Amino acid sequence: MSLAEPAALPVAASAPARLHILNRFSHRFKASLPAYLLLLPSLIFLALFTYGAMGRVFVDALYQRATPKAPLRFVGLDNINAVLADPAFTGAVVNNLIYAVGTAIPSIALALLFALALSRTNAVTSALRAALFLPVLIPMVAASALFLFIFLPNVGLLDYYIGRFLPVLPNWLGDSDIALYAIMVITIWKNAGYYMLFFLAGLQAVPEDVMEAAHLDGAGPYQRLRHIILPELKPTFLFVIVIATLNAVTQVDHVFVMTKGGPSNSTSLVLFYIYEQAVEHYDIGKASAATLLTLAALMGLTALSFRTMANREGGA
């Protein structure tokens, strides 16, 4: 680059400014053309199946039928307003918030605990890691079917063992006060092992010499955790929190299999609400509007967390 500069400079000085920009642009385009060509196949499919679909959702969210036989007409933001005014939607959002907080915190705490306990590699910890990771490998639908049996009132595995200690046997999935928490248990069981992997990777990055120095200075295990390990794991925490929150919105297969949002909408989450609007109410406009709202919330969340991460890296 430094060699080419003296030759290019006089040309740039004599040519008009606009041409210069165009020139530079075409030059840059030429240079990156192979990259675009390589991206093209996946861009085509992304456009067809991802961006195309998103565009379609955006358009559909603006249309509605007044009565079943009436033609579709443009209604602007009416669908979005209708969704926001729907108590079923606000209920689903509240449920989803409880679900997100109630699954993210315990599963991340468990994951960190597992990772700390199993950070050294030997035969025993490898076996335990594999065992803790096993639930991740089971598809959510299969896991739900398993838990359907475990939660079966009176005769299921859970009631069979702990039933004798309880005065009244709970109807785990049939009681509107308990069902959401029963669903959350499955998510925690399934995700803790997955997040453990990230923490294990994060722990590898904790500098050995700093730990040794702390040890020599007489820092106890708690002090080492509090002042060295946790600060070093901060990026991992941020990343896992984002993943856990996204999972809380998108990974809800077990709701479909186990409760279908019931009883009395107590386990209805946002994605399930969208499904209900689209499939049961056959209301594509409202379903698309709810999808847009969810998408906006998720994108906002992701952008925020990426910015926090970038800030941190820039500051460091």
Place this chain on the structure above:
Amino acid sequence: MLFSRRLMLGLAIAGTMAGALSFPALAGEGPTEIDLFFPVPVDGKLARDMGTLIKEFNEGHPDIKATAVYTGSYDDTLIKTRASIKAGKPPAAVIMSANFLLDMQIENELTNLDPLIKADGTTKDQFLGQFFPALQGNAVINRSVYGVPFQNSTPLLYINADQAKEVGLDPNKPPQTWAELTDWAKKLTKREGDKVTRWGIAIPCAYDYCGWMMETLTMSNGGRYYNEEFGGEVYYDTPSMLGALSWWNDLVYKHKVHPPGATPGPAVSTSFISGNAAMMMLSTGSLTYVRDNAKFNYKVAFIPRNVRNAVPIGGASLIIPAGLEADKQKAAWTLIKWMTSPEKSAWWSRATGYFAPNMAAYKTPDMVEFLSKNPDAKTAVEQLDVAKPWFATYKTVPVRKNLEDEVMLVLNGKKQPKEALVAAQKAAEETLKPYNAETSLKLP
């Protein structure tokens, strides 16, 4: 919008199915190829039975090549059918939950079968006359035929006969009224202190089943649940439904003989099979499952009455979606007539546990023999005399859910029956509003 959909569809077809779509179809030679969408709402053996049935049909009809496509549950089948209608590629025939027909007709998604019946030289009355009268209500809309009954059911009372004998009850004289049933349930419930170790009776309540059971209880209390003639009205806030829900609530919280909370069908049948519930109300469709799995003597009986004996039907009809080419429509009609003929109807009934909608099926020798060996299957057929149509409204599923959500609150002890039904009525009227705006409230 249209363009992009066409484009996507075109690309998908070009990309994946170029080989499959080759010359015979274009040249108009070879058999007419049709798809049949079928759900499996009960256990997995059904899919194999359907394969056998379609293979036999294809062997007997060389000009038609039918393919059976498994489409999941009843609800999934509705979703997939609607998706393929929207994509411009409807299946030729679908086994559709009988109470979805009205909603589909309102959305212009069904083929009117009257012209096809007329083309065969039969009248509508002759055609419908083959089937049990109780099934006709869900097949006929505005005096036109839109569906042909294929596999049907009614709710039954299942009794653990051994447990009944153990507490001094005679299983050969099952309870006939709500009062007798309450009495039986009290005697059959076993307690250790406050803890119940055996429930007297269990009635399922999960989405879909719950609405059907509410209709069952309401009908045997003299009620109707919905307007059979018009899809814009339901009768939730009525004395007959209030009585039904109050009784159910009493079984749970006053007599404490029914488990609290909302329990889905499979949990109820497991409970019954394991001896944890002495009686249950469940579909005839579960009869084969109970017969194969119960390690005790059981009895089935009519649903007991408070005012009258009456139950709703359940199950599915064969339909032809709208927007099909004439040759495919004709082929689908041939398939439907073949599948609902007495012999095939009877065979399907024995294979699955559903009863055969075609009355002549019960006169076939194989069926007569089967019934003499399995008298419990006979009870289901006898109850058909008092059976009535299954609720079907504009947006059946959401309108049903409006009620179910409230019933679940009652069973969980969160609401009293009256306030729950008032809320359900209000919610349902809100859901039905657009349809009423177009029909009953559209004034000159």
